[in-house]
Amino acid sequence: MSGLLVAGTTSDAGKSLVTAGICRWLARRGIRVAPFKAQNMSNNSMVCGDGAEIGRAQWVQARAAGVEPEAAMNPVLLKPGSDRRSHVVALGKPFGTLEAGEYATGRAGLAEIAFGAYEDLSARYDVVVCEGAGSPAEINLRGGDYVNMGLARRFGLPVLVVGDIDRGGVLAAMFGTLALLSAEDQALVAGWVVNKFRGDVGLLRPGLDSLEKVAGRPVLGVLPWLDRVWIDSEDALAVAGWRRETHGPGLRVAVVRFPRASNATDVDALAAEPGVTVTLTADPDVVV
Template sequence: MKGALLVAGTTSDAGKSVVVAGICRMLARRGVRVAPFKAQNMSNNSVVTLDGGEIGRAQALQARACGLEPSVRFNPVLLKPGSDRRSQLVVRGRAVGTVGAADYIRHRRELRAVVAAELAALRAEFDVVICEGAGSPAEINLRATDLANMGLARAARLPVLLVGDIDRGGVLAHLFGTLAILEPEDQRLISGFVINKFRGARELLRPGLDRLTELTGRPTVGVLPYAEDLWIDAEDSLGTLADAPVGRPSPPVGTEWLTVAAVRLPRISNSTDVEALACEPGVAVRWVSDPSRLAGADLVVVPGSKATVSDLRWLRRTGIADALRARAAAGGPILGICGGYQMLGTRIIDHVESDVGEVEGLGLFDLTIEFAESKVLRRSAGCAEGITVHGYEIHHGRVVHRGDPAWLTVEGEPEGSARGAVWGTHLHGLLESDQLRRSWLRTVAVAAGRTGFVVAEDISVDAVRSAQLDLLADLVEDHLDIAELERLLSTGAPTDLPTLATDAVPAGGPATRQDMGVI
């Protein structure tokens, strides 16, 4: 088997990432040398790679599905939104500036060359490359600058599978409409449809699938069932809805639950840090966005942020800042991670991210943070309480004063802060260190007065993640037309695919079935 294809989606969060991960894992289990590729990603959930850059977390998971270490090659362009209009531009793992829509247009030629070179190199090295689109190819207002959807497919002559999420409703219309709105040359590469998160009787869906094939000339290559156990390593903040649970809490080992309130910051980054807590039996993690939700929680987590000063203002405006101060004064456990850690300090000096100069923090730590132009990007190993820990750092803020004891030692240097039942660290992924997580949760439970909470001794976050990848591969094996997938990889998009005549719609009037017919 030799080839490449693109998995696109009718919407953001349609299931592109998990379908790519599932295909990659399925092929890798069959001995195929396979690699993932996402030309351009927009996400604040990122990881540090072995080659010293950062990529979207979903591409790191997909690399793992392939049996590979994460590399900047798998996600050469990353946009990290810091506001509604500006994003940090990361190229080949390194931040090169901040861009808006107009700036990005100016970069497109250079970025297109970067994307083309990386994809060509991967295709030369691996048997198969499974590419993931970004957002939706139906965003025709962005077609001229598109690097990740039909722009990539056209440039590399990739067959495209279009994924729709049936949970959102109207999936058949989404699939048909996405195809219909594309220009003919783009349409000719859409080779089949995949429906994601299906629940119910397949025979009830069959008439709709048959009609979709009649209208478009394309098969539905697979109908993947809804699997509630798939939740770890979310692609972006779309899954971090306020008042929503994280994962699927399993019953406690002891007699009491431990409840965790994770603050859903407006510009949250690396929201996946709390997923390790949600893997533990008896630990119920929930995203919160108002102070009333903090009151009954045993632990509050303030996660990372791509706009630390702006999110700090939001904490004050919502009343969460006052609730955190009151909680700390009463001895209630709090954990701050990266940007959340910085907010818990005394001062933040920022002439880089927000350019507002000096601002007052929440004062839960004697800590001064100063932002630098260069970003700290490193995978780190260290220890806490004699326990080996691992994690990674992605931040502009540096500790220039720490008056409290360090919580950890990383690469031989003090890291983080600890004061009473308040802890802070710059390390993402720290809680995936199983032994530390267990030890720390025991301390949290004592501080919260949960004497009936018992930490499980056999939970491995790494094993949970591997099991989810295998579940994805099983779903692909069982519910995707593997023969059709192999044919698309080997021969590309069929040459006889019809296009839909969108230019035949009468001006000022609705399209009839004839107007939108297959030509």
């Protein structure tokens, strides 16, 4: 096995954090490990030491693995410029644009760049821990997919599916994810991880047992809700971490929502300060 794919039932299920955790765990065991995400869609990025631009999550994951972030770890970065067009960064450098109509079937060249980057990393590292994008059950995009099951099938990667129990319906989402996949894709799904759990795991156990029975895959872990763990998010969900309650006197800051903004997660540092409440608004005259 050259690697592992961490997929999710939804966006924001916790794939980035779980991938970072696995990288850290393997690195502590003396295994040379690299993170990988074939394609990221985000205006939030980081710059590597050689000037290459990659997704912020992969930069953090590389640090967790104790290795230098590099372009091969996120070979394709799509930066939305409108609802129907994205700027393409390939191997850390500008590569043109991608129209919405080309997304499902017009990415063959990008797929080959991503596959080549994975092969490069797997030749230099013991294990490559891959992060999927969105959900592997987006079957409308399966034909041109190279970041979820397309990547797993290409390299024979076992797939770990992470689900966010805090948003509800996680067991149905897990079984539904499996059910929508082809038999060939299903064969690579190795198990489940329940993420963001609060409460007594004993109360959850009957549901986990039932999922294992009907899905034929083990639940490999239940991860707790960790309020103080912070990892950079992608655009649409980056502001979720800003909504923190401040008790008593403190500084209240309003951030104006723009249709698209690069590196919105720069505000995270301010929102993480004790006594500071950051809220998002579409009204620049809002009183906070």
